[in-house]
Every structure is written in C-alpha cells, then in structure tokens.
Amino acid sequence: MKEILNVDQLAISFGNNEVLKCINFKLHENEVLGVIGPNGAGKTVMLNILTGILKPTKGTITFLGEDITKDTIPERCRKGIGRTFQVPRPFEKMTVYENILTGCVYGSRISEKEARHKALDILEKIKLSDRTKDFAGKLGLLDRKRLEVGRALATDPKVLLLDEVGGGLTESEVEEVLDLVRMVKSQGVSVVWIEHIIKTMLEGTDRVLLLANGCDIVCGCPQDVMNSKEVTDIYIGCEC
Amino acid sequence: MKLKLLSKGTYGKPLCFLVIMALLVTLPYWSGEYVVSIMMLILLYMAMGQMWNLMAGYAGLLSLGMQAFIGIGGYSLAVFSTTYGLNIFVSILLGGIFSLIFAFFISPALFKMSGVYFAIGSWVVAESLLLWFSNWEFVRYAQGINITSAYQFDTVDLYYIALVVGVAAALVVYLLLRSKSGLALMAMRDNSSAAETLGIELYKTKLRCYLISSFMMGIIGGAMYLYQAYILPSAAFSIGWTVAVTFMVIIGGIGTMEGPIIGAVLYVLFNQYLYQFPGISMMILGVTAILIILVAPNGIMGTLHNKTGIEILSARRNVG
Numbered sequence: 001m002k003e004i005l006n007v008d009q010l011a012i013s014f015g016n017n018e019v020l021k022c023i024n025f026k027l028h029e030n031e032v033l034g035v036i037g038p039n040g041a042g043k044t045v046m047l048n049i050l051t052g053i054l055k056p057t058k059g060t061i062t063f064l065g066e067d068i069t070k071d072t073i074p075e076r077c078r079k080g081i082g083r084t085f086q087v088p089r090p091f092e093k094m095t096v097y098e099n100i101l102t103g104c105v106y107g108s109r110i111s112e113k114e115a116r117h118k119a120l121d122i123l124e125k126i127k128l129s130d131r132t133k134d135f136a137g138k139l140g141l142l143d144r145k146r147l148e149v150g151r152a153l154a155t156d157p158k159v160l161l162l163d164e165v166g167g168g169l170t171e172s173e174v175e176e177v178l179d180l181v182r183m184v185k186s187q188g189v190s191v192v193w194i195e196h197i198i199k200t201m202l203e204g205t206d207r208v209l210l211l212a213n214g215c216d217i218v219c220g221c222p223q224d225v226m227n228s229k230e231v232t233d234i235y236i237g238c239e240c
Numbered sequence: 241m242k243l244k245l246l247s248k249g250t251y252g253k254p255l256c257f258l259v260i261m262a263l264l265v266t267l268p269y270w271s272g273e274y275v276v277s278i279m280m281l282i283l284l285y286m287a288m289g290q291m292w293n294l295m296a297g298y299a300g301l302l303s304l305g306m307q308a309f310i311g312i313g314g315y316s317l318a319v320f321s322t323t324y325g326l327n328i329f330v331s332i333l334l335g336g337i338f339s340l341i342f343a344f345f346i347s348p349a350l351f352k353m354s355g356v357y358f359a360i361g362s363w364v365v366a367e368s369l370l371l372w373f374s375n376w377e378f379v380r381y382a383q384g385i386n387i388t389s390a391y392q393f394d395t396v397d398l399y400y401i402a403l404v405v406g407v408a409a410a411l412v413v414y415l416l417l418r419s420k421s422g423l424a425l426m427a428m429r430d431n432s433s434a435a436e437t438l439g440i441e442l443y444k445t446k447l448r449c450y451l452i453s454s455f456m457m458g459i460i461g462g463a464m465y466l467y468q469a470y471i472l473p474s475a476a477f478s479i480g481w482t483v484a485v486t487f488m489v490i491i492g493g494i495g496t497m498e499g500p501i502i503g504a505v506l507y508v509l510f511n512q513y514l515y516q517f518p519g520i521s522m523m524i525l526g527v528t529a530i531l532i533i534l535v536a537p538n539g540i541m542g543t544l545h546n547k548t549g550i551e552i553l554s555a556r557r558n559v560g
C-alpha cells in the first residue's frame with residue numbers, strides 16, 4: 001500500500017517537560033489508524049505538530065514523499081492535511097452552511113460558486129442538511145462534532161486527523177461517530193483517529209497505535225495491540 | 241410582523257435602503273442647518289467606526305492608533321490644499337494614499353505584536369507622529385495650520401462630502417464581507433485558529449484589512465478637517481478619536497456592520513446633549529458605556545442578534 005504520512009523521530013519539549021520523546025509511525029493510503037494513550041500522553045500535542053500549530057524540537061514529517069516539517073498551517077491544509085479539534089471550534093456566528101463553505105473555498109481553493117454544490121453534498125454526508133441555516137453556535141455537541149468533521153472534509157484532505165470526535169457523547173451518539181469515520185474512509189481519505197472510547201473505535205480502525213510516556217509503544221492490528229502486555233500494563237496500573 | 245417583512249422579504253430590504261438613501265440625499269432640502277450638521281458628524285463618525293470595526297471586530301486587530309491616519313489625512317488636506325493650492329479633493333485623496341503607504345511600512349513591525357501589544361504599539365506610532373508634527377517646521381510646529389481652502393464650503397457642501405465618505409466606508413465593508421474574503425474575515429472573527437487550519441492566511445487577511453482601514457481613515461480624516469478648518473497636532477493625533485470610535489463600536493455591537501451605525505448615532509446625539517455638562521461629560525459617557533455593556537454585553541446590535549437572530553445589513557450566504 002502507498003505510504004501517505006511518515007512521522008520520524010518526532011520529539012517536543014515545553015521547558016523541562018519532555019512531552020514527546022520519540023514518535024515514529026507510518027500511515028498508508030485509505031487506512032484508519034487509531035491512536036490510544038492515557039490522558040496527557042501527548043496525543044493532541046502530536047496532532048498540533050502534524051498540523052503546524054506546534055514546532056517539534058526534533059524529527060521530520062513526510063507527507064506524500066515531501067518533507068513538510070517547516071510548512072505553515074495553511075500550507076499543510078492546502079496540501080491535504082485536515083483536522084478536527086478535541087473541543088469543537090465552530091464559527092459560531094456563521095451558519096452551518098457558511099462554516100462548510102469556508103472550508104471549501106479556502107481549503108480546496110475553488111470559487112464560492114463552485115463551492116456551493118460541494119458544501120451541500122458534504123452537509124448531506126454529515127447529516128446536517130436540515131440545519132444549514134442555523135447558526136453554528138446553536139448546535140448541540142454531536143452536531144458540532146459533525147460540523148467539525150464536515151468542515152475538515154470540505155478542504156479536500158488526503159489525511160484527516162480526528163481528535164476525540166467521540167468524546168463526551170452518549171453511546172448511541174458514538175455509533176453515529178463511527179458511521180461518520182466510515183463515511184470519511186469511503187471517500188478515500190486516510191484517517192488518524194485519537195479516541196478514548198476504545199471499544200467503538202476498534203470497530204472502525206485498521207491499525208492501532210499506543211502512545212505513552214512520550215513514545216510509540218506498540219503499533220499493529222487492533223486485536224494484537226489490545227491483547228499486548230504493554231496495553232495491559234499502561235491501562236491497568238503498573239505505569240512503566 | 242413588520243420586522244419579519246423587513247428581514248425576510250425579497251423587496252423589503254432594498255426598498256428600505258432606497259428610502260433611507262433618498263432621505264439622506266434630500267436631507268438639506270427639508271431640514272434645518274443644525275440637523276444637517278449633526279447628520280454630517282454622524283456620517284463621519286460612522287465611517288470611522290466601520291473602519292475600526294473592520295480591524296478590531298473582524299481581523300482581531302485592536303488598534304488604539306487610528307488617530308495616526310486621521311492626522312495624516314487632516315495634514316495632507318491642510319498642506320496640499322492651502323500651502324500648495326492643490327484641489328481639495330485631490331488633497332483628501334492624497335491623505336488616503338499617504339496613510340496607506342505609512343501603514344504599509346509600519347505593518348511588518350506592528351504585526352509582530354498581537355493583542356494588547358498591538359494596541360499599545362499602534363498607539364505609540366500615533367504618539368510619535370504627534371511629536372514629530374509638533375516639532376516639524378514645515379507644518380508650523382504645534383501652532384497648527386489654518387485650512388483656509390475649506391472656507392469655500394458651507395454646511396450643505398460638507399454634508400454631501402460626509403455622505404459620500406460615509407456611504408463609501410459602509411459599502412467597502414459590505415462588499416468586502418460579501419466577497420470571498422468575507423468568509424475568511426468572519427471565520428477569523430469567530431475562531432482564528434480554526435480558520436488557519438482551513439487554509440486561511442491570517443497575516444495576509446489582517447494586512448489587507450489594515451491597509452483598507454488606513455486608507456479610508458486618511459480620507460475620513462481629510463473630510464473631518466474640511467469641517468474643522470483648523471488643524472493642530474495635539475488634536476489631529478489625539479487618542480480621543482480612537483476613544484470615541486471604540487465607545488461607538490462597542491456600544492453598537494462589535495463585529496457587526498450595524499454596530500458602528502447605531503453607535504455613531506448615539507455617540508453624536510449624546511455628545512450634543514452633554515455640551516451642557518462641561519467637565520463631567522466624559523464621566524457621563526463612561527458610565528453610560530458601562531451601563532449599556534451591563535445590559536447588552538455584546539453591544540446593542542450583537543445582543544439583539546443573539547436574542548432574535550435579526551440582521552439588517554447581512555452578508556449571509558444563502559443556501560443553493
């Protein structure tokens with residue numbers, strides 16, 4: 001399978017706090033990679049480095065064979081890296097439709113006229129067609145998460161980075177999120193999916209990466225990783 | 241019911257604007273000189289408010305130094321039209337161009353700062369201009385310049401100039417918001433970090449706003465000093481301009497197009513009334529601002545919009 005993203009020896013420190021020591025992983029074409037790890041492991045920090053919000057102290061990020069470690073945030077978006085935020089950040093005083101439209105127009109650089117069709121199409125896919133005219137600030141949590149995914153999808157990403165889209169939702173709502181991720185995958189997009197609700201996530205992922213103590217501890221097919229000694233150690237006491 | 245007709249009807253809004261424009265254009269024919277001069281001030285302050293709001297309300301650039309451009313605009317008018325005898329309108333236009341050039345050259349330094357630092361930095365720039373002009377022989381130091389060329393205009397002429405400037409300022413903002421950049425501006429206003437991850441270049445977008453605002457502020461400064469007819473560095477580069485504009489926009493509703501309009505009307509009318517209380521007028525103004533903010537934390541228009549969803553000058557995209 002074709003390799004889309006290659007993260008090599010990524011490290012970052014804040015003062016004396018060495019949050020990430022050495023992260024390595026590869027993401028393949030049309031693959032969903034689940035990322036698990038305890039609170040504060042640095043999962044969000046890793047996404048922030050991948051999207052350019054934080055600068056790594058060491059390491060390189062290769063996207064489609066190109067070193068993008070020094071690219072700015074908008075440049076990475078235009079090259080095809082989309083993301084959602086752990087706490088949704090909708091444009092509250094814009095309508096749901098305008099939120100998506102903004103993603104289309106700026107992320108995939110098409111005119112507003114061309115973008116209209118695409119925006120409506122995405123709204124359909126994320127099941128927000130009936131709320132197009134509502135202000136995004138008025139949406140509930142599940143709809144905010146949907147909008148977050150839709151807005152990222154509007155930028156035509158090749159890789160979508162999801163930061164706990166399932167967090168804070170009820171069990172039935174989490175099922176909706178799983179459908180959402182499957183839909184994204186069916187569009188041919190590769191996904192990095194950070195999630196705490198492991199049970200649901202395992203159903204939608206091809207591989208799982210365990211991140212703890214600043215390192216990528218294990219990575220492999222979901223069953224193997226969940227049965228591994230490392231996961232048991234980290235999740236059931238005995239923090240090594 | 242009436243409000244619904246206004247906000248939803250296809251013809252309601254354009255008709256409403258036509259009526260308002262007709263009233264504004266014919267104002268000198270059916271009202272007295274006092275009303276005309278008040279309306280002139282409202283239009284000029286509204287124009288300033290639109291520009292300050294474009295920066296603070298949309299681009300997140302909280303400037304305390306817009307008086308720099310009022311001063312440059314005013315002095316361009318004074319120097320080019322009286323000292324060099326250039327056409328008045330050309331002089332005002334030059335004020336806009338000089339403001340734009342000045343803004344362009346200080347922007348790399350100013351844009352390194354953000355938030356409060358940008359506010360203070362822009363203020364320091366304006367204060368430096370004040371000092372420079374006060375010590376510059378060419379502009380007669382701190383004695384100021386008598387803008388004799390402005391004497392040829394009466395109140396009605398000045399009103400029409402203010403009307404053109406005011407409508408132009410509102411139109412510039414409206415068209416900007418309706419254009420592709422408008423989506424970026426509104427996105428930046430609501431959440432700049434999310435906007436950036438969608439591919440929006442924050443620096444470029446902010447710079448564009450800053451340059452547009454500076455140019456327009458220079459023009460407005462020229463129009464304002466056409467009315468004042470005497471320019472002093474201490475008045476032209478006074479922080480008082482920005483204080484007034486900040487008051488207006490925050491009262492009216494920051495980040496909305498209607499905010500500066502409502503704010504300007506209230507500010508100018510209130511100021512006329514406060515002439516009766518010299519000494520404590522600033523205090524009354526301050527207390528009023530605090531009271532309004534307590535009742536309507538997002539300004540009058542912002543709070544109204546949150547409660548009812550009403551927008552008069554909307555840049556909304558319709559679905560489909």
Ligand SMILES: Nc1ncnc2c1ncn2[C@@H]1O[C@H](COP(=O)(O)OP(=O)(O)OP(=O)(O)O)[C@@H](O)[C@H]1O
Nearest residue numbers: 014017019037038039040041042043044045046086
């Ligand atoms: N900008 C920053 N400056 C300093 N420290 C930071 C910064 N961002 C994150 N950290 C620290 O990095 C550590 C990892 O945080 P991060 O948010 O990545 O954890 P996480 O794995 O996403 O956790 P959670 O599952 O709770 O979301 C935390 O200890 C946090 O305090």
Ligand SMILES: [Mg+2]
Nearest residue numbers: 043044045086
């Ligand atoms: Mg996190």
